[in-house]
Amino acid sequence: MSRAERSWQPSDDLPGTVGGPSALSMPDEWTLSTAWQRAQQESDEGGAINDAERIVTLSDGDDYHRVLWAIQSRTLVAECDCQGYHYNDGWCAHVASLWWQWVRGQIVVAHLDTGREYPEPPAWLRLDDDPTAYDQLTPAELDAYLACDLGSFGVREFARYTDRVAGTIGNLLTDAREKTEGRQ
Structure with a gap:
């Protein structure tokens, strides 16, 4: 699939986020946090909006959250519209839920530069890499x-x-x- 065939367009809710949010890195003591526990215990009733964004609705909550969730360059870019995302340095329950689903093969994540889709994190993925590191490549x-x-x-x-x-x-x-x- 060529880059021109991709269906992703920036949303009004998260303007200019691809390339804007910092790359994720694993938090300290992530297994003990409330966000990670919620991600593992609750089901997500949401789904994909486009190649780069998903709606996440955890089973214990009554709100939905729009989450940018895609691979760019060699890293994962993510951003959630909830307050927990900013408070927890990027790992709110919604982002953690998407990671939990991805490592278990329940969702597919799109690479925004190549158009390839990944049913699980590829071996070359780095969570703390610069999303613009390979911009010089086609x-x-x-x-x-x-x-x-x-x-x-x-x-x-x-x-x-x-x-x-x-x-x-x-x-x-x-x-x-x-x-x-x-x-x-």
Whole structure:
């Protein structure tokens, strides 16, 4: 799927958030927090709005919350409209619920740059990375770089997976490596 085919558009509720919110990092003693306990104990009655946003409605609450939840570059970008998000440095019960669902394979998260969807966190994901770190790469270069250099795909395997020629993937990787200068 090309970048032009993506259905995500910035919402009025969270203007200009992609690239704006800081990347997430795991909180200290996260397993003991109320937000993490709620995320694991309650069900989410919400769903996807578009590629980057979801409605989260936890079973014990009577409100819904709009949450930005997507991969950009090599990191997860998230932002919730609730007060707990700001109070807990980004890990409110709604964000924690989405993380809990994702690691258990219950939701799919879209990569905003490449268009690829991930049913679980990829091995190359960094929660505290700069969302603009790979802006110099084209979507195809980034996709190949993440899958082959940082992920577990071989060049030929990824070429078959994406219906491309291995030489094309090799060229994309060469260009990506030159632009990133060996960043890992």
